[in-house]
Amino acid sequence: MTPGRRLLGYLLRYRRSFVVGFLCVIATASIGLASPWVLKHAVDDLHAGATADKFRFYAAALLGLAAAGGVFRFLMRRIIIGASRGIEYDLRNDFFAHLQRLDLGYFQRHRTGDLMSRATSDLSAVRSMVGPAVMYTATTSLTFVVALMLMISIDAWLTIIALVPLPFVTASVRYFGEAIHRRSEAIQQQLSEISAITQEMLSGVRVVRAYGQEPFEIERFRASNEVYFTRNRGLIRLQGVFNPIMGLLMGTSALLVLWLGSREVVAGRMTVGELVAFNAYLAMLAWPMIAFGWVTSLIQRGMASWKRMLEVFDTGPAVTDADATDAIPDVAAIRGEIEFRHLTLAFGDRVVLHDISATLPAGTTTAIVGGTGSGKSTLLSVLPRLHNPPPGTVFIDGVDVRHIRLAVLRGAIGFVPQEPFLFGASLSENIAFGWSQPPQDPDGVESAAAIARLDTDVRDFPKGYDTVIGERGITLSGGQKQRTAIARALAVDPKILVLDDALSAVDTYTEEEILRRLQGVMRQRTSLIVSHRISTARGADQILVLSGGRIVERGTHDDLVTRNGVYAELHRKQLLEEELAAS
Amino acid sequence: MHDEEVLGKAYDARLMRRLLEYLRPYRRQVGVAIAAIIGHSIFELAPPYLTKLVIDEYIPAGDLSGLGAVAVLFLVTLAGSFALEYVQTWTMQMTGQRIMFDLRMQVYRHLQRLDLRYYDRNPVGRLMTRVTTDVDVLNELFTSGVVSVFGDVFTLVGIMGVLIWLDWRLALIAFSVLPLIALITQWFRRHVRDSYRTVRTWIARINAYLQERITGMATVQLFRREARDFVEFDAIDRRHRDANVDSIFYYAVFYPAIELVSALAVALIIWIGGGWVLENTLTLGSLVAFIMYAQRFFRPIQDMSEKFNVLQGAMASSERIFALLDTPVEIVSGGSAPRNVDAASRNPPYVRRPGPSGSGDSPAAGPGAIAFENVTFAYVEGEPVLKDVSFRVEPGQRVALVGATGSGKTTIVNLLLRFYDVQQGRITIDGVDIRQMDLRELRSCVGLVLQDVHLFSGTIAGNIRLGNEDISDEAVRRAAEAVHAAGFIDRLPQGMATPVAERGATLSVGQKQLLSFARALAFDPRVLILDEATSSVDTETELLIRDALKVVMHGRTTIAIAHRLSTIQDMDRILVLHKGRLRESGTHQELLAQRGIYHRLYELQFQDRSAA
The missing domain is CATH 1.20.1560.10 (ABC transporter type 1, transmembrane domain)
Structure with missing residues (x-):
């Protein structure tokens, strides 16, 4: 389907509005065109000498026309622009819903700012195209055609004379329109250049200061600023000419009509009233001629923006329910046994996981240990299919995760990411984030918070669990954020609990406390814990040591310590660190 | 927002x-x-x-x-x-x-x-x-x-x-x-x-x-x-x-x-x-x-x-x-040398380094002795990161700062360059309180090499000389050769004139390091401050960097936040910071023999790298 047709689909939802709106456009334009006609009669009657009653009639007619025209103009604007706001609303909702279906990889490849600008400024350009642009196109073209016909009916020859400047108007609108567009783009480009220089300076401010580069940076900025100035001058030069030229061309029409028209009146081929009405119609033509150029640019920009939005709409989600079966119908049916079977995963050419095989029996705890970049987080992320594992590599209760519906799969997993993302809402809303309803009973929230050892902190918060966190509320410490994320994962009562280095910002004492409390709840769940602390891994049923995307050691804590490998070395260092912290 | x-x-x-x-x-x-x-x-x-x-x-x-x-x-x-x-x-x-x-x-x-x-x-x-x-x-x-x-x-x-x-x-x-x-x-x-x-x-x-x-x-x-x-x-x-x-x-x-x-x-x-x-x-x-x-x-x-x-x-x-x-600027040049950026910027070319004929207390002309005297500093009031720290670095001496994350190493660098001002005590260079000096002169006598190398858009040569037109093409070349950066630069399509992609995306971590050494060398500072990168590079580059560092440090008072054992071993003295205080000081061998904090840090941070 062409982009235009896809947009049409959205327009059609409001077809009633558009039909009624167009009827109002017709009414508005016709009523507007009737006034000069009344004026013509009034002037002619005055010229001939009429009775005062007639003027009262003309005055009332003018007022009546204006009132009726006003009502239709009001309706026209309200209905058509209102519909465009409706379309904007539909599009934004659809856009958001589409984003929700896209996979993690997509958000890693695209900058948030870029997606935001498509949902805001691009959408607003599309809105201007389906609203104001449509409305003005309709009114102006209708006014143009009808006014022209009325002018011809008054005096065909004078109409042709009046239209002499028209080709020049069209030509200059086109010429200047394009040139102005080009120069505006160049200016926008230079503005990004200025932003880039500023960004570079701001992020490297230490180097700039240390090397005394301030004058140089200022000079660099000045040079860029000067180019910006020069480019703007080029645009102003055009704009400075464009507007007066339009005035000149329109004025020339008026001049020709007044000069030649009055000669017609003198020659008796035209009445004074007709001349006045003709002038009035000519004034009505001026606006459509200018508006066409403006509307064209609205449509061009709108289409460009719409295509940018379609790029997002056309990206299919990589993680879907396409292969889902009913092998596991709902969350309650999950026991929690996990198996990785020869799992190899690559991002592009970069292989991050090599032939990982492991079985995690239901209800056991597995710790994953390894250095930065060893693939620990990636291994966890395939389980809820944040990254899609290849078919036949990751199983829950013997069923390929790709065969489990996403809602069921993710509903069974309580995931605590490495850098927990909390939302700008109250603490209880954050903890109850995974609930299908906003939190009503405080028990669930509070018991989850207690296990995560957040309860003591909450007592100091101004509004307890109703305290808003984030930019508009209080700022949580790194450890508090992690503990909130743990509470959030526990609150969904998951069958499988995944902690991705979730206690790194928590002190050792608190960590042990949390682990002790977690032990109670972990007994009924399968747990996967990534940690850089041996103390966390120590109690696990099995420990997997990852290095370079491979499992290099596996076993229990005691096994691995005696083996004198990577794990044992890690263990030794940890003890040293503890000693250091104590000194 | x-x-x-x-x-x-x-x-x-x-x-x-x-x-x-x-x-x-x-x-x-x-x-x-x-x-x-x-x-x-x-x-x-x-x-x-x-x-x-x-x-x-x-x-x-x-x-x-x-x-x-x-x-x-x-x-x-x-x-x-x-x-x-x-x-x-x-x-x-x-x-x-x-x-x-x-x-x-x-x-x-x-x-x-x-x-x-x-x-x-x-x-x-x-x-x-x-x-x-x-x-x-x-x-x-x-x-x-x-x-x-x-x-x-x-x-x-x-x-x-x-x-x-x-x-x-x-x-x-x-x-x-x-x-x-x-x-x-x-x-x-x-x-x-x-x-x-x-x-x-x-x-x-x-x-x-x-x-x-x-x-x-x-x-x-x-x-x-x-x-x-x-x-x-x-x-x-x-x-x-x-x-x-x-x-x-x-x-x-x-x-x-x-x-x-x-x-x-x-x-x-x-x-x-x-x-x-x-x-x-x-x-x-x-x-x-x-x-x-x-x-x-x-x-x-x-x-x-x-x-x-x-x-x-x-x-x-x-x-x-x-x-x-309207936001006031607190850190400004000391009273003795009132000059500011605004005035200087209107008078190109920007002669940054004063000549050797500078006044007697000009740090650029001095030998480069640094002293911290009872320095206390906090970024956030009530949470001091440095507590009563005192030490002296003699002219030409090379000193390593060692400590766990958050021990205050980077803060010392920040204070020495007056990115922040001390709250108690004072810092002197050749006996002059740095708050009394002209800011530009202070910074011109100090060369900074940061672990996160910041590259500007422009050419390779431009990133070595930055805005300093006094550094000739030849000087840029010499600096690059001295730190072994010339090798990879010459292999680039346009050599010294190769444009640097956004934030140096096309260069490897090691190459960026070498570039920043060349930069420091070209500016020829009396005092060198080095915040060594923790990231690992391949063995060949590691050796190049090690060699280049020796060249850059030669004849300069150096304060280094060191992460490489080789760097540490080259130092005249090691200062051990722990929780904001200066806890130990001495040579590598002396400190190891003490079997104190340094000994543990050494095992934690450096031993691995010596094996590599």
Whole structure:
């Protein structure tokens, strides 16, 4: 389907509005065109000498026309622009819903700012195209055609004379329109250049200061600023000419009509009233001629923006329910046994996981240990299919995760990411984030918070669990954020609990406390814990040591310590660190 | 994001006065623009009057040559109008651009001087908005706002004058609708302002929600929040739509209402004026001219009402810009050498390093002895990161700072370069308190090599000499060769002239390190500060770096935050920082023998790397 047709689909939802709106456009334009006609009669009657009653009639007619025209103009604007706001609303909702279906990889490849600008400024350009642009196109073209016909009916020859400047108007609108567009783009480009220089300076401010580069940076900025100035001058030069030229061309029409028209009146081929009405119609033509150029640019920009939005709409989600079966119908049916079977995963050419095989029996705890970049987080992320594992590599209760519906799969997993993302809402809303309803009973929230050892902190918060966190509320410490994320994962009562280095910002004492409390709840769940602390891994049923995307050691804590490998070395260092912290 | 959206009042006398200050240097241009606007308004008044002349004088007389004369007169006003409009647009827009240029430079210069504390508090994105968007919003105020309001006012006054001159009785009748206009405009302005605010609030909510959900999409999906989030988003989106529909209402009422009043004026003119025409106390031409003027009368009123939002946005932007410009700079050059960046920037070329003939206490000329005396410092009040730290580094001595993360190593570097000022105690270079020195001289005698190498856009050579034109191509070359960077540079397609991609994306970590060594060497500082990178590089590069470091440190007082065992072993002395205090000091061997903190740190941080 062409982009235009896809947009049409959205327009059609409001077809009633558009039909009624167009009827109002017709009414508005016709009523507007009737006034000069009344004026013509009034002037002619005055010229001939009429009775005062007639003027009262003309005055009332003018007022009546204006009132009726006003009502239709009001309706026209309200209905058509209102519909465009409706379309904007539909599009934004659809856009958001589409984003929700896209996979993690997509958000890693695209900058948030870029997606935001498509949902805001691009959408607003599309809105201007389906609203104001449509409305003005309709009114102006209708006014143009009808006014022209009325002018011809008054005096065909004078109409042709009046239209002499028209080709020049069209030509200059086109010429200047394009040139102005080009120069505006160049200016926008230079503005990004200025932003880039500023960004570079701001992020490297230490180097700039240390090397005394301030004058140089200022000079660099000045040079860029000067180019910006020069480019703007080029645009102003055009704009400075464009507007007066339009005035000149329109004025020339008026001049020709007044000069030649009055000669017609003198020659008796035209009445004074007709001349006045003709002038009035000519004034009505001026606006459509200018508006066409403006509307064209609205449509061009709108289409460009719409295509940018379609790029997002056309990206299919990589993680879907396409292969889902009913092998596991709902969350309650999950026991929690996990198996990785020869799992190899690559991002592009970069292989991050090599032939990982492991079985995690239901209800056991597995710790994953390894250095930065060893693939620990990636291994966890395939389980809820944040990254899609290849078919036949990751199983829950013997069923390929790709065969489990996403809602069921993710509903069974309580995931605590490495850098927990909390939302700008109250603490209880954050903890109850995974609930299908906003939190009503405080028990669930509070018991989850207690296990995560957040309860003591909450007592100091101004509004307890109703305290808003984030930019508009209080700022949580790194450890508090992690503990909130743990509470959030526990609150969904998951069958499988995944902690991705979730206690790194928590002190050792608190960590042990949390682990002790977690032990109670972990007994009924399968747990996967990534940690850089041996103390966390120590109690696990099995420990997997990852290095370079491979499992290099596996076993229990005691096994691995005696083996004198990577794990044992890690263990030794940890003890040293503890000693250091104590000194 | 949120503070960007707050809208203050539309007119603030204090802000306005300060803004008008920027117009002062351009008062001639502003004068010309205003004169042009007045002239233009006068010319625009001509056509209805010419029409009157035609209808009253020349048509009844059948005077064709008179009609020709009117046409010529018409042509003259058209030409005059054309010229004056051009003059006005050109002078005013150019003045606007010049002011924006000045303002941008002013903001940027101030950013160069602001304390790093300010940078800690304000994210880069926010500061960028000041330099770009906020300044541009102000531009609109100068170009389309202030000046065209002048034009509108003159057109209004002009039309009123002509009407009174033509026929004062009919003029009074036409003016009788003005109170209605005032009421409608008042009503419109009040509601549009409120609904504009409401719309901005909801747009801000949409942006905030989108930003948050896009950033946290993984969490949303993990917790199956899609449906609930959609409901939440839909509610905000709907409120935004409704707020917009409300504002359409005001616009939809306003335009037809003004037009209705205009029609009322025309109807009154025809009704009453028509009677006078019949009584021969008014000419037909005057009546027609009246009708034409009445229709032109309402356009400027509409225009002015629409300027309101421009004014409001500009006030908000200027408030933010002025807040930045008013932020005081605390870290400035000491009294002995009052010089500042502003003055220097106007005098290129930028001779940065004073010659050896500098004054006696000039640090650049001194041998480079550094002393910390009982230094205490906190970024956040009540949480000191350095506590009573004292040490001396003799000229030419090489010292390593060692400690766990958060022990205060980087802070020492920050204080020595006066990115921050000490809160207690003092730091001296060659016996002079660094707070007494000229900032530029202080920093010119110190070379900084940071672990996160910051590359600027430009060429490889440009990244070595930075803005210092005194460093010749040859010197750049020598520096690159000395630190073994020449090897990889020569393999690049354009050698030294190869452009560096955004933040050096095409260079490896090791190559960037070597470049930063070349940079430090080219600047030839007395004191070298090195914050060594922790990231690992391949063995070959490791050896190159190790060798290059020796070259750079040669003959300089060096303070290094070291992460490589090789670097540590090359040092004359090692200072061990622990929890903000200086705990141990000595050579590598001495400290190892102590079996204290250093011993443990050594095993933790360095032993691995020695094996590699």
